Amino acid sequence: MEDNIALPKTMKQIQAIGDELVKGVNAGDFNQAIMDLGATICRPKNPACEKCPIRSHCLASQQHRQDVLPINIKKKNNQDIHYITGGIYYQDQLYLIKNGPDGLLANLYGCPQYAVESPYTFIEAFKEDTGLEIDVIDHVKDIKHVFSHRTWYMHVYLFRLNSDSKSLYSKKEIDKLPISTAHVKVLKAIYSCLEF
Numbered sequence: 094m095e096d097n098i099a100l101p102k103t104m105k106q107i108q109a110i111g112d113e114l115v116k117g118v119n120a121g122d123f124n125q126a127i128m129d130l131g132a133t134i135c136r137p138k139n140p141a142c143e144k145c146p147i148r149s150h151c152l153a154s155q156q157h158r159q160d161v162l163p164i165n166i167k168k169k170n171n172q173d174i175h176y177i178t179g180g181i182y183y184q185d186q187l188y189l190i191k192n193g194p195d196g197l198l199a200n201l202y203g204c205p206q207y208a209v210e211s212p213y214t215f216i217e218a219f220k221e222d223t224g225l226e227i228d229v230i231d232h233v234k235d236i237k238h239v240f241s242h243r244t245w246y247m248h249v250y251l252f253r254l255n256s257d258s259k260s261l262y263s264k265k266e267i268d269k270l271p272i273s274t275a276h277v278k279v280l281k282a283i284y285s286c287l288e289f
């Protein structure tokens with residue numbers, strides 16, 4: 094499921110699937126087994142797929158998407174802005190954008206971000222803007238950045254770009270660019286996942 098599991102409509106869908114699954118079996122035992130699996134094997138970070146008893150039924154594992162799914166973005170306050178923020182790499186370079194001359198972070202560089210619900214919607218928005226194809230690789234980190242009048246929640250994902258682009262920068266080049274404080278935090282998290 095590529096939808097945000099923190100949304101009520103997604104929870105309803107999951108509940109309906111769960112209701113179907115427990116028909117004719119002991120629901121308590123089923124729930125306990127799922128909780129045990131989540132606590133010991135299918136952990137949010139680094140799930141132990143190699144010893145998972147339900148691996149043969151797991152689409153996330155079969156499609157190598159266990160480091161990305163599920164999408165779990167909890168929104169607490171309407172004043173907050175949630176972004177999917179992309180650490181988009183091609184070989185040893187990162188894709189950055191320069192902000193326009195107006196607005197909060199005018200003329201500063203940063204990673205592309207969209208106020209969307211999932212990295213898969215990010216892929217569509219990025220393609221619409223740039224014509225470029227990317228694949229999501231991993232969830233990096235959730236970063237909170239507080240401005241005087243608003244708070245950004247940046248859900249940072251790693252994406253692989255499938256072709257070269259003029260907006261790619263090496264680490265050396267990025268070190269010389271003016272980067273917003275929020276995106277300095279993002280870059281630090283991205284560099285901790287990439288070896289360049």
Ligand code: SF4
Binds near residue numbers: 142145146147151153
């Ligand atoms: S195979 Fe699927 S259910 Fe099992 S640990 Fe991996 S991601 Fe979780």
